[in-house]
Structures are given as C-alpha cells and as structure tokens.
Amino acid sequence: MPSSTLRHDWTVAEIESIYSSPLPDLVFRAQTVHRAHHRADEVQGCMLLSIKTGGCPEDCAYCPQSAHYQTGVSRTDLVGLAVLTEAATAARAQGATRFCMGAAWRDVPDGAPFERVLEMVRIVRGLGMEACCTLGMLNQEQADALAGAGLTAYNHNLDTSPEFYGQIITTRTYDDRLETLARVRRAGVTVCCGGIIGMGEDRGVRCRLLQQLARLDPHPESVPINLLVRVDGTPLAGLGAEDPLEMVRTIATSRILMPASFVRLSAGRLGLTDEAQALCFLAGANSIFLGERLLTTPNPGQSHDDQLLARLGMRLTGAEELRS
Numbered sequence: 190m191p192s193s194t195l196r197h198d199w200t201v202a203e204i205e206s207i208y209s210s211p212l213p214d215l216v217f218r219a220q221t222v223h224r225a226h227h228r229a230d231e232v233q234g235c236m237l238l239s240i241k242t243g244g245c246p247e248d249c250a251y252c253p254q255s256a257h258y259q260t261g262v263s264r265t266d267l268v269g270l271a272v273l274t275e276a277a278t279a280a281r282a283q284g285a286t287r288f289c290m291g292a293a294w295r296d297v298p299d300g301a302p303f304e305r306v307l308e309m310v311r312i313v314r315g316l317g318m319e320a321c322c323t324l325g326m327l328n329q330e331q332a333d334a335l336a337g338a339g340l341t342a343y344n345h346n347l348d349t350s351p352e353f354y355g356q357i358i359t360t361r362t363y364d365d366r367l368e369t370l371a372r373v374r375r376a377g378v379t380v381c382c383g384g385i386i387g388m389g390e391d392r393g394v395r396c397r398l399l400q401q402l403a404r405l406d407p408h409p410e411s412v413p414i415n416l417l418v419r420v421d422g423t424p425l426a427g428l429g430a431e432d433p434l435e436m437v438r439t440i441a442t443s444r445i446l447m448p449a450s451f452v453r454l455s456a457g458r459l460g461l462t463d464e465a466q467a468l469c470f471l472a473g474a475n476s477i478f479l480g481e482r483l484l485t486t487p488n489p490g491q492s493h494d495d496q497l498l499a500r501l502g503m504r505l506t507g508a509e510e511l512r513s
C-alpha cells in the first residue's frame with residue numbers, strides 16, 4: 190500500500206468493528222496487512238535505558254517514577270557518558286538496533302543536562318544504532334537540537350483516550366502531549382507514540398486511543414503498545430490483570446490502522462505467556478524490548494527471548510549485520 194493511501198480518518202465505529210471482530214478474522218486481516226509492509230519472521234530489538242530515574246513531578250497513575258507515589262524507586266541523577274556508552278555497546282551486542290533513553294523529567298532542563306543528552310544521542314548514532322529519547326515535554330529549540338544531534342525518534346505516548354486521560358494524569362493535558370509531538374515532527378525527527386492497556390479502560394477507550402494515533406499525519410513511525418505493569422504504591426496497583434487477548438486485539442487493530450509503522454510489543458511481556466506473545470507477533474507486532482529491565486520494571490531478559498524467537502523461527506531485524 191503506498192503511503193498516499195494510508196488513512197487518517199478512521200471513525201470510532203469502524204475501529205470498534207475491527208477491534209471486536211472474531212479473533213481469527215482480526216488476526217488474519219492484521220497478518221495480511223503486516224505481510225504487505227514488513228517481514229513476518231523478524232522483530233526489531235530495542236533496548237531502553239533509564240538515564241535519569243525517579244522523582245518525576247508528573248502524576249501518571251501507572252508510573253513508579255512519579256514523586257507522587259511511594260514505590261521504592263530511588264532517584265538518580267543523569268547518568269554519565271561512560272555508563273551510557275557501556276550500556277549501548279552491550280545492547281548492540283545483544284541484538285538491539287535501536288537504543289532508547291528515558292529520563293523522568295516533566296520537561297527537558299536546558300544547560301549541561303541537555304548538552305549531555307545530545308552527546309548521548311551522538312554516541313548511540315556513532316555505534317550504528319537508531320537513537321530514541323523520551324524526556325518529557327520539549328520546546329521547539331530542544332527538538333531542533335535533538336534533530337541536529339542525529340536523534341532518530343522521540344517517544345511521547347498519548348497513553349489513552351482523551352476522555353479517559355484525566356483519570357490517569359492530571360498534571361499535564363492531552364493537548365500538551367500533542368503539541369510536543371508536533372514539535373518533534375517539525376524538527377524532522379520520527380515520532381514514537383503509543384499507549385497502555387489494562388488501566389481500567391474499556392474497549393471504547395482503547396479504540397479512541399487508536400483513532401487518535403491513526404489521526405496523526407503522518408502516522409507515528411513507531412507505536413509502542415504497553416500492557417500495564419501493576420507496581421505497588423501506584424494508584425493502579427490494585428487493578429486486576431488484563432485479558433492477554435485484549436493485547437492481541439489492540440496490536441492487531443494498530444497494525445490494520447497504521448500498516449507501515451513499527452508496532453512494538455512493549456511493557457508487560459512478563460504478564461504474557463510465550464504463546465500470547467506469539468499471538469501478538471501474528472497480530473503484527475514487529476518489535477520487542479530486550480534486556481532484564483524496562484526503565485524500572487522487569488522484562489524477560491536475553492536468554493528467554495533468544496529461546497522464544499528460536500522456538501518461533503523468528504529473528505531480530507538487522508542484528509547480525511550490525512554486529513558484523
């Protein structure tokens with residue numbers, strides 16, 4: 190499908206109809222779209238490093254790094270360049286072709302910390318990997334400077350629907366998020382933007398989130414779909430576990446709405462069986478996060494992922510080429 194035929198005008202009724210279709214039909218349709226745009230036997234490996242942890246002034250109800258909640262996550266300063274270089278080099282050796290750096294900031298502080306982040310971007314790009322940052326809200330000058338340093342992508346998630354958003358975050362608005370995303374686009378950096386399921390929302394909320402993502406023109410090149418990791422001390426800790434098949438449906442619908450994007454099976458994989466993850470790949474997920482931790486929460490780790498991909502006859506995109 191040429192990009193000119195990608196749609197940005199999906200109605201909620203259309204999306205709900207896709208999302209709620211019989212699972213075999215939904216997965217078949219998603220897999221058909223997936224194969225028209227991507228290799229079905231490959232996933233991209235990403236590694237996410239927390240470069241500045243905890244003490245965030247925002248109140249995202251799912252987040253153990255928010256200063257509003259007692260979660261036992263300790264605050265750290267921005268890591269140094271040696272730590273970053275070591276982590277990025279190790280990520281590449283594990284098969285990652287994309288290295289993501291996350292800082293628990295409301296917005297990016299100018300001056301020395303930001304200069305150090307720019308240098309981090311240059312280091313990651315110098316290792317031949319895509320570089321992604323998630324640093325909170327950006328102004329245009331900061332977005333332009335990140336672009337100048339060679340940043341591949343900027344992550345800023347919409348998280349959920351505009352209507353449900355106020356139950357999850359009160360310290361900044363949905364429009365704040367959209368404005369940061371627009372600045373990233375203007376700077377010529379690709380957009381990484383997705384959401385979280387399992388926060389007590391219903392299917393209608395999920396479909397409205399997917400509509401918001403698909404409305405972005407161009408579509409986000411990267412769409413992380415996260416399953417809530419329930420962390421003690423956060424307001425969402427007491428919720429029940431989400432049905433893994435809702436994750437499969439969310440991924441399949443994302444794939445159908447945004448055919449050319451990377452749909453990333455992101456946080457929460459430890460809450461999914463290997464078989465559920467396989468279904469997510471059938472539904473069009475084509476990226477996972479490698480390593481033992483995803484920012485502050487646990488992740489399957491290299492040996493488990495190596496075994497899973499081997500069992501599925503799948504491989505990490507470009508890993509061998511980058512390492513050789």
Ligand code: SF4
Nearest residue numbers: 245247249252255293
């Ligand atoms: S998700 Fe990001 S912005 Fe929200 S509290 Fe956590 S670190 Fe802060």
